[in-house]
Amino acid sequence: MxxxxxxxxxxxxxxxxxxxxxxxxxxxxxxxxxxxxxxxxxxxxxxxxxxxxxxxxxxxxxxxxxxxxxxxxxxxxxxxxxxxxxxxxxxxxxxxxxxxxxxxxxxxxxxxxxxxxxxxxxxxxxxxxxxxxxxxxxxxxxxxxxxxxxxxxxxxxxxxxxxxxxFLTGAGAVLHTLAPERGDRLLVVGAGGVGAAAAVTALALGVEVVVVDPLEPRRTLAHDLGATAFAHLEDPLPPVTHALDTTGRADVIAAALKTLRPRGILALVGLGSALGEIDLRDVMMRGLQVRGCVEGxxxxxxxxxxxxxxxxxxxxxxxxxxxxxxxxxxxxxxxxxxxxxxxxxxxxxxxxxxxx
Missing domain, CATH: 3.90.180.10 (Medium-chain alcohol dehydrogenases, catalytic domain)
Structure with missing residues (x-):
């Protein structure tokens, strides 16, 4: 036709x-x-x-x-x-x-x-x-x-x-891969469509959400939805139990790992760097997990x-x-x-x- x-x-x-x-x-x-x-x-x-x-x-x-x-x-x-x-x-x-x-x-x-x-x-x-x-x-x-x-x-x-x-990816990453519970705190790095979907899903579960994004309109929306918003990972963020990276940037992923409490989990959903460096000793000593996640x-x-x-x-x-x-x-x-x-x-x- x-x-x-x-x-x-x-x-x-x-x-x-x-x-x-x-x-x-x-x-x-x-x-x-x-x-x-x-x-x-x-x-x-x-x-x-x-x-x-x-x-x-x-x-x-x-x-x-x-x-x-x-x-x-x-x-x-x-x-x-x-x-x-x-x-x-x-x-x-x-x-x-x-x-x-x-x-x-x-x-x-x-x-x-x-x-x-x-x-x-x-x-x-x-x-x-x-x-x-x-x-x-x-x-x-x-x-x-x-x-x-x-x-x-x-x-x-x-x-x-x-x-x-x-939305399937962001929501699924929260519900299936990260599975935070009420009382946990989730860091979302990058509040575009996938990150924002993850944030609203976690908020619906009663999870505290911290959003990091350099773009002010995204931070404003995140705040209006009920999240705490910061411009940079270098800002004084509270420690988190779970984290989601949507950027795919190796330096951002390494920094996000630093925000996790012991035995925390980081999920990766962003298409970006194929190679990067993380502190493997830190991952081991603090019992951290890094998980890939496709389509939630x-x-x-x-x-x-x-x-x-x-x-x-x-x-x-x-x-x-x-x-x-x-x-x-x-x-x-x-x-x-x-x-x-x-x-x-x-x-x-x-x-x-x-x-x-």
Missing amino acids: RTTVLLHRGQDAPSLVDAQLDEPRPDEVLVRVEATGLCHTDLVTLAGLRGAPAVLGHEGCGTVERVGDAVTDLAPGDRVVMSFRSCGQCDQCADGHPAYCLRASRLNSSGRRPDGTATLTIDGEPVFASFFGQSSFATHALAAASACVLIPADLPAHVAAPLGCG DASPRALIPQLVAMHRAGLLPWERLVTTFDLDAFDAAVKAQRDGVAVKVVLVPSGARNDG
């Missing part, structure tokens, strides 16, 4: 162009996109593509329009969040940890279906798409049915979309409904974290996010805006 996509090509500003979307395979669904989050992973991937034409977006929310012949748990008219793909068959998937699927790279980052076929063509030429099994920077997306999660019909799309990745170590079909229920109960004010932009305002949205004016950017295709 014909669709409109946000095409990135080299250093040129992205533009909306017409494209041809393939027919749904038996295990796929066609989704009319209502909103899609902008995530740091999109920007990292763009840099790595070195100018190859690409359609990204991996936090889509919308309405199912068509389903493949083998799809039995979704139907046209269903509203869904599109999340990451997993094979469902490897030992990690079977053990309940699909974020560590052994086929994750092929399924989510190859730019093609697992069999190598393209889902999207422009002027007859295949482009990098099927990102996280969706490429939702578009008016329509093909998605693996297994990666789609049903949501209530009345849940606003701009609130639901980040549950596919950013979550099963989307389990965690997303839980987060929706917590939102409905008034515990997770996701809408306070979100700022919407039109899909073709990508560059302005990126700048607002980098400046801290927008904590979590959600892009809305033309004609889909209904966020109040």
Whole structure:
């Protein structure tokens, strides 16, 4: 079918162009996109593509329009969040940890279906798409049915979309990897979309939260939500039992470790430095733990409904974290996010805006 996509090509500003979307395979669904989050992973991937034409977006929310012949748990008219793909068959998937699927790279980052076929063509030429099994920077997306999660019909799309990745990662890191309890104190380093989601989730659990971010608008929001906010890790922070780094910076991670009480735990969710130095003797002597965390170590079909229920109960004010932009305002949205004016950017295709 014909669709409109946000095409990135080299250093040129992205533009909306017409494209041809393939027919749904038996295990796929066609989704009319209502909103899609902008995530740091999109920007990292763009840099790595070195100018190859690409359609990204991996936090889509919308309405199912068509389903493949083998799809039995979704139907046209269903509203869904599109999340990451997993094979469902490897030992990690079977053990309940699909974020560590052994086929994750092929399924989510190859730019093609697992069999190598393209889902999207422009002027007859295949482009990098099927990102996280969706490429939702578009008016329509093909998605693996297994990666789609049903949501209530009345849940606003701009609130639901980040549950596919950013909010899933921050909330899951708290609930699954760190697991702080009432009376504990959590340090969140970097209060963008993932960090802010982690902070509100911990606050909902009755955990004291300390946020460190150099951007004043982010600190102000964190304070308004109930956290204590500092500009730098060198500020006189109280000791913490748990910490979450969203920056991926080796020097920041080393400094965050210093804030932990004995037997504290630090979780890493930021894409950044591949190498760094930490004081291994300090880690050993104080019984510290350092844990990696991908996608909140979550099963989307389990965690997303839980987060929706917590939102409905008034515990997770996701809408306070979100700022919407039109899909073709990508560059302005990126700048607002980098400046801290927008904590979590959600892009809305033309004609889909209904966020109040």
